[in-house]
Amino acid sequence: MLKRILCVDDEPNILQALERQFHKRFEIETAPGPVPGLEAISERGPFAVVVSDLRMPGMDGIQFLARVGTMAPDTVRVMLTGHADMSDAIAAVNQGHIFQFLTKPCPVEMLTRALEAALEQHRLLIAERELLEQTLRGSIGVLSEILSLANPAAFSRGQRICRYVRYMAERLNIPDRWQYELAAMLSQIGCVTVPPDVLEKESKAQSLSTDEARILSAQYRVSYSLLAKIPRLERVAEMIARQHVAWTDLGGDPEPEKIGAHLLRVALDFDARIARNAAPDTVLAEMRARKEYNPAYVAALEQVQIDEAAAEIRQLKLSQLRTGMIVSSGIRGRNSLLLLAEGHEITESAIARLNTFAGTIGIVEPISVRIPRSDPAPSRAPSWEPPRTSAPRYRA
Numbered sequence: 001m002l003k004r005i006l007c008v009d010d011e012p013n014i015l016q017a018l019e020r021q022f023h024k025r026f027e028i029e030t031a032p033g034p035v036p037g038l039e040a041i042s043e044r045g046p047f048a049v050v051v052s053d054l055r056m057p058g059m060d061g062i063q064f065l066a067r068v069g070t071m072a073p074d075t076v077r078v079m080l081t082g083h084a085d086m087s088d089a090i091a092a093v094n095q096g097h098i099f100q101f102l103t104k105p106c107p108v109e110m111l112t113r114a115l116e117a118a119l120e121q122h123r124l125l126i127a128e129r130e131l132l133e134q135t136l137r138g139s140i141g142v143l144s145e146i147l148s149l150a151n152p153a154a155f156s157r158g159q160r161i162c163r164y165v166r167y168m169a170e171r172l173n174i175p176d177r178w179q180y181e182l183a184a185m186l187s188q189i190g191c192v193t194v195p196p197d198v199l200e201k202e203s204k205a206q207s208l209s210t211d212e213a214r215i216l217s218a219q220y221r222v223s224y225s226l227l228a229k230i231p232r233l234e235r236v237a238e239m240i241a242r243q244h245v246a247w248t249d250l251g252g253d254p255e256p257e258k259i260g261a262h263l264l265r266v267a268l269d270f271d272a273r274i275a276r277n278a279a280p281d282t283v284l285a286e287m288r289a290r291k292e293y294n295p296a297y298v299a300a301l302e303q304v305q306i307d308e309a310a311a312e313i314r315q316l317k318l319s320q321l322r323t324g325m326i327v328s329s330g331i332r333g334r335n336s337l338l339l340l341a342e343g344h345e346i347t348e349s350a351i352a353r354l355n356t357f358a359g360t361i362g363i364v365e366p367i368s369v370r371i372p373r374s375d376p377a378p379s380r381a382p383s384w385e386p387p388r389t390s391a392p393r394y395r396a
Contacts, residue, residue: 002046009032025112052078052080054079076122080103099118136230145349153341154188156340157188159345168263179236182233190220246292247265262293313328313368325369326343331364
């Protein structure tokens with residue numbers, strides 16, 4: 001468990017006193033001011049706890065701790081100051097998101113208890129995040145596996161959409177990319193309610209009956225209702241629910257839901273046209289000419305086609321498949337059952353599933369796959385991480 005504590009103060013004698021008092025009990029490091037403190041976090045972090053003075057030249061403790069919260073969200077923040085009033089305390093809580101606010105002179109026993117409580121709070125934050133990560137990964141894995149079994153074509157489309165969104169987000173340097181990749185990966189989960197033949201008709205631009213169109217249009221609402229029930233996925237669910245909304249540039253920084261929804265729309269509309277055998281260059285040109293698409297997103301998508309065009313197409317046996325390869329032509333069983341659709345990214349679970357079918361109904365070989373050469377991004381697992389939690393705002 002991380003137990004390192006960073007003490008920041010512009011008075012050297014205060015730092016020396018803290019080191020003398022606590023070096024046997026805690027892993028103490030010091031920094032003589034806010035700028036050296038930020039450098040210590042950047043170069044020698046992470047720290048479980050940061051203790052800061054309030055009045056410091058150049059940057060006060062409130063501003064400093066706010067910066068710490070941006071650089072190291074898991075670090076628990078403590079304010080220790082000899083100059084305090086109610087307005088200082090309120091500002092520290094609201095802006096610095098501190099865990100405790102202590103005033104000098106602070107008895108050794110009280111400061112010891114405060115540091116121990118801060119370390120315990122850090123431990124709880126890390127434990128909660130790890131539990132959340134395991135829960136989310138488990139939930140997402142189950143949902144994805146269900147979709148891959150129930151509707152291979154929809155699952156493969158979700159993987160293609162995820163690759164497109166990942167490329168766009170990386171090229172545009174959009175922060176917190178995990179949530180956009182996750183929305184893309186799960187954007188087709190509602191297709192568990194859509195018969196495969198309806199999806200096939202839609203992908204080929206064949207006319208749908210009234211009931212078929214109703215079922216297809218409802219799948220996004222199904223996706224939303226499923227995901228909105230999972231804690232911390234509410235924002236991802238909202239992105240999926242709003243994916244058909246046209247882009248409107250209102251200035252300023254758009255909220256993540258809008259960014260995610262439109263990344264999905266660009267990827268989904270592009271994929272739908274490509275699935276109907278339209279030329280990528282033609283599709284991109286048409287999308288650039290329409291105001292309902294964010295031109296920056298469309299421009300980022302052009303690079304995807306350049307990278308994917310550089311991929312090598314190979315015919316392989318089942319035993320030669322490796323994770324990261326992309327199915328370039330649907331893999332079927334000898335009874336014509338579609339096992340993996342075009343665009344499906346090969347994973348360990350996909351290989352295991354194919355081996356199972358190979359031992360029963362058999363599969364058609366060789367298998368046509370695309371192997372990325374110029375950019376490893378398509379073969380990389382989604383880089384999503386769960387949201388970070390902030391320390392509760394307490395006062396001593």
